[in-house]
Amino acid sequence: MTTIKLQNTRTRTKEVFTPIDPDNVRMYVCGPTVYDRAHLGNARPVVVFDVLYRLLRHVYGPDHVTYVRNFTDVDDKIIKRAEESGREISQITEETTQWFLEDMGALGALEPDAMPRATEFIPQMVTMIEELIAGGHAYAAEGHVLFAVESYKTYGALSGRAVDDMIAGARVEVAPYKRNPMDFVLWKPSEPDQPGWDSPWGRGRPGWHIECSAMSYELLGESFDIHGGGNDLMFPHHENEIAQSCCAHPKGEFARYWLHNEMLQVEGKKMSKSLGNFFTVRDLLDGNWSGGWKVPGEVIRFVFLSTHYRKPMDWTAKKAEEAKKRLEDWMRLTVDLEPSEKGSFEPAAAAIEALNDDLNTHLALVALNAMRSDPQKLLDNARWLGFLSDDTREGYKRSQSGVVFVARSVDLSAHEARLAAARQAAMESKDFAEVDRLKATYVEAGLEVRMSKQGVELVPGPNFDPTKLEGLE
C-alpha cells in the first residue's frame, strides 16, 4: 500500500496519512458562498483538493472515498446582493451554484460525492445549537445564540492563538450581549424581510460557521479524516468549527488531518478590485482579463498545480503562456492515440510518489513531462491528473491546424494553399521574394508560419488579428 504523507496544520508536521476506515475515507472541504462568480482565488482549493481526491481514489479505490464540499447559500452577502439587485435570493444562489459547477468543471475538477447546501440542513444546525446550549457551551441572548469560547479549553489551538491574546488585539466591535468578546454567533435573528427559520430562539438564521459542523456531522460522522480549505479560513472559521463540533460531539475527534492551501496572488500582489487585478475564473475562460486571451481551463489548472499548495501561488500572464505551450505540446504528441481502458491503466509510480509527498503537484507535472517519449503513457497519466480531457481533445481535433487553445474565427486553409503554391514556385525559380513577403504578412498578423517538407501550416498565436489578412485576399 502506498503511503501518503500530508502536512497537518493541527500538528504543524508532515504526517503519514492513516484513515479511520480505509473502506470509507472521508474528506470535507469548505465550499463557496454563492452570491457571485468564483474568482480565481476561490478556484485554488478546488483544484488542490481535487488532486487529493484523485489520489485518495487511486489508493483506496473510487468507491471508498467520500468527498463533501458545501455550498453556503444563506449569508449576509447574499442578502445584500439580493437587496441591491432586487432579485430573489433563491434565484441568485441557484444561478451562482450552477456557474460555480460549470467553472470548476472547466478546470478539470471532479464533482464531490456530496455538495450539501446550508439551507437544506437548518434543522440539523438547530439541533446542534441546542446540544451546545445543553452542554453549557452556548447561550442565548437578545435573540442571538453565541458560542462561549471559554467553555472550550483548547479554543485557538489550530491557529496557535490564545483567547486572551486575541481579545487584546481584537479589532472586532464587541456586541453588548457577548459574555466574552471572542464569542461568536451560532444563530441570529432575522428581520421580517430577511430569510429566516423558526427556532427555539425565534425566527432567525444560522451564523456562518455552524453549517460546516452540522453538515460534516450528518454526512461524514463525528470523526472523519481530512478537512481542507484556504488558510484564511483557519481563523476564525475552522477554529469555530472545531469548537462547535468537539463540544457538541465530545466523543468524536472531528477532523484528524487539517490541510490549508496558501493564498493566490496576481503578478506578485494580492488580487483585489482596487488594484484592478481582480478576475473571476469566467473572466479568464472568456479572455476578459489583462492577458487578453481566452485561457483554457486546463491551462489554469496547470498553472495552479505547478506551485505547491502551501506556497503562495502567483498568477502571471507569463506562467499562463508557458502552461499553454506545454499543454499544446502534450496534445500534439497524443492527439492520435486513444486513452487506455480504465481497467488496464495504472498511474505512473513517479507521479504517485510525487503526490504522496504532501501533494507535490509540481513534481508530478515534471514526471508527466518526462513521459513525452512514451505518448500513450503521457496521455493516460495526464488524463488521470485532469488534463487532456475528452472535451479538450475534441476541440483540438476539430481545429484544422491542430491548435486547440486559440479560437479559430477564420478559415486559414486558403492562405495555407496560397503560401504553399508560392513556395512551390519559388523552389523552382529560386526567387523567394514573394514567399518572404507573404510570410512576413502572416507573421505580422500574429500567425506562426510553419513550412516543412510536409507542407505549410499557419498557426494562430495569442496576438492573431484576422483583419490584417484582408489585404491579401
Next chain:
RNA sequence: GGCGAGUUGGCGGAGUGGUUACGCAGCGGAUUGCAAAUCCGUGUACAGGAGUUCGAUUCUCCUACUCGCCUCCA
C-alpha cells in the same frame, strides 16, 4: 501588537547533510531557400551572520527583507 509562511541560477520552480532537478529564456549544433516549429547539447544558484558537523543550500539560532491571516474573504 499576536499568529503563520517564505527568501534557490536571467525568470518560474522542485529537492537534498557530501553527487544532474526540471521548464522557459540564453548560447552552440542538426534541420530549413531563410526562418518558425522540432530534435540534440550546454553555462549560471541556494538572502546575510553565527553555530552543530569531517562536510550545510539542506539541521539550530540570530538578523534583514517579502508576504499572508487576525474584519467578509478561498
